[in-house]
Amino acid sequence: MTNMYISIILIIAAPLIGGLLYGFERIVKARMQRRIGPPLLQPFYDFFKLADKRKMVVHSAHAFLGIMHFISLWFALAVLLLGGDLILVIFLHLLSSALLILSAYSTRSVFSHLGANRSAISILAYEPVLIIIAVSIFMLTGSFEAGAAFSSNQPLLYKMPLAFVALLLVLPIKLKKSPFDVAEAHQEVTGGVELEFSGIFYEAVYTAKWLDYVFCYTLIFLFAGSNLLLGFALSIFTFIYLNALDNSTARVNYKQMLRFSLGVSFSLAFINLLINSLS
């Protein structure tokens, strides 16, 4: 029962946690570049500022889809934190991305369309890997429930290390980090899908990004089972890895990304699945 309360508190506080994570990440990234970096609460300052700006709505469906993106992502996170079905979580997450892509297609901006194309391709790159990981978890715990993975005594990491590596390789695509950030690519398509949002409607997309952080780190926690210490260690490792990777690599194009993700990450996860099902 206490677990349940903790999950509910986590779900409600998820945007807060995500915002703090994002703020902290910006500081760490700046320090890696020998800069001072913004204050920790910077994402919240941005949030309040955006709330005060004039809204320029392209058309109402566009704004509505942006908000639905945020809500469905929060819903996916809630299902994951409450220990629900992993396949459902993955598809809810897919739905939220699809809503954002749809909103980007609904405008007439070329950059928005480009960003939507690229986002769709990045979904193609990471989603199969996530599904294979979910199936591997099913092979090990006998159920698709995230709760089974959270409460398993032996951390899943020891049984499926290759799947963890595969997850590490697709996380940059999901969080739009440097070698695989074609979907956002600020210098090329200036944000892509989020381009046409402004004011309070951009806020929905901006906070959805924070939720994505919490989502990804919860996925990391799946691998630690009931061992919280290991979970935190893995998250810290992932955090440093993601930022170091983001700072030290240049963007690859979408073909290279797709080839790498389906060639390397997918095969890693698949080999892991084979080993799990054989043993």
Next chain:
Amino acid sequence: MNLSGYRKKSPWILHYNAGSCNGCDIEILACLGPKYDIERFGMINTGNPKQSDILLVTGPVTKRSRERLVEIYAQMPEPKVVIACGACASTGGVFRGMYNCEGGVDQYIPVDVYVCGCGTRPEQIIDGVVQGLAILEQKTKELEASVKLNNEAIEENHQVNRRHIAASIK
């Protein structure tokens, strides 16, 4: 709730090159680098007019770029501040009087802060942006309200008189 105090804590910058020699642009990029690091004030170079607060313009406005300049300005949601960076953007600078440009951003859009120098220094740019932030904070909601013209045209002596329609605009 009064949120205008947060404006100066997270100004997002849009940089537009209206035909500059690239000297001022490099200085703006230098502000983002480790030495000056304007991100510590929460500034980001967004490149997206719909989400930015400050428009940094460099260079004299050439005949090719003026439409784009006005369009970008129109796409920025209020409250917004325009900063003319460099001698070119302020007055036309070394390009003043040339056949292809018309000198000065303020011929097309309202400018709030002028930053001088041919090749402005990063310190000057930061100073200009800080002054711009003070202006940004004072901009009120009234500025963005659209004006409704309520007065109808009057017919006097078989002539339609519209002279007083716009009289309500201050």
